[in-house]
Amino acid sequence: MQQRSAGIAVSLPIVGRDGDHLTAYVNEATGGWRISDMGATLMRLSYENDLAKLLSGSRDRLYKTVLKEAGLDEDDGEIYIEVPAAELTRGLFALGQGVTRIEDLGLWTRSRVESTFQDDLRGVVIEAAGTDRVIENYEVPGIPSAENYLVDFCVRTYREPLYIFGVQNRDRARLATIILQHLNQHKHRFNSMIVYADIEEIPSVDQRRLMLAANDAVPSIVERETIIAKISHRLAE
Incomplete structure (x- = not known):
């Protein structure tokens, strides 16, 4: 001193x-x-x-x-x-x-942020919903070619399931859009949420397409409290 x-x-x-x-x-x-x-x-x-x-x-x-x-x-x-x-x-x-x-x-380089993103998302989803309610890489039953349209995380609720997609880059944004459009095309009933690694890294045109396909979104994985609150709201319905 x-x-x-x-x-x-x-x-x-x-x-x-x-x-x-x-x-x-x-x-x-x-x-x-x-x-x-x-x-x-x-x-x-x-x-x-x-x-x-x-x-x-x-x-x-x-x-x-x-x-x-x-x-x-x-x-x-x-x-x-x-x-x-x-x-x-x-x-x-x-x-x-x-x-x-x-x-x-x-x-925390960009590559490291992306490499830890899925682990971080898995952790916050399980924290919010509990292990028993979460299914990773979910194959939606009754959907044609469902094995090609996997959902990152399915959270089982008392009503429609909540499908959560992690988006850390443009390719993942486009894939999530395609999967959501395929599910909607076959009249499947569900709610959906996008969690971005960082929404500012996603081109605006891809953001808009995904926004039209999904129910909800969180702009950054850092916003853990927001993610938990949104999942908890769906569980309480």
């Missing part, structure tokens, strides 16, 4: 990606403490990444989710938390954990 012009510098028992211990800067605030990284986290990320590109699309949403979950705020590149006087330790821990997760954003 050292007194510096930016505040009291506290070396945290957490090591960043560069191998150095993370430093938090503590200053008095109204009724407590303001604990900050003084902009160091995003500065370190900028050494290896274009921040404008890194903090866009799904990774920007993930960045904001990490901030929210850790109770952190950001002001012009400075990541900080304000806590009551008696909660200094909690604030230091929250900043350290949040900053560590934010540094990992530099590892």
Whole structure:
């Protein structure tokens, strides 16, 4: 712990990606403490990444989710938390954990986001509906050539089933559209939901076609609470 012009510098028992211990800067605030990284986290990320590109699309949403979950705020590149006087330790821990997760954003290339997408989607669907209600790669009975029109996830409800399709790129968007159109053509009764890895990565023309074919959509897999709420709503009907 050292007194510096930016505040009291506290070396945290957490090591960043560069191998150095993370430093938090503590200053008095109204009724407590303001604990900050003084902009160091995003500065370190900028050494290896274009921040404008890194903090866009799904990774920007993930960045904001990490901030929210850790109770952190950001002001012009400075990541900080304000806590009551008696909660200094909690604030230091929250900043350290949040900053560590934010540094990992530099590892989330587009290919890695796509490779983990299906696992992430499976996890949130099962969390919302339970293992017993979920069937993966569902072959719809009574549909011609059903083996060629598989549904990513079928969630069994008390009424029409809910079909969930994961879309991480243009090809998957077009495939989901074809499957939905085939099911609708044969008068099959169901509800459907699209979950995108990042809707901004999908061409607008493909978005429009899919929007016409599906009942509902979630623009990013990062929005777990929204996905769970939509599935829970269908289960409650």
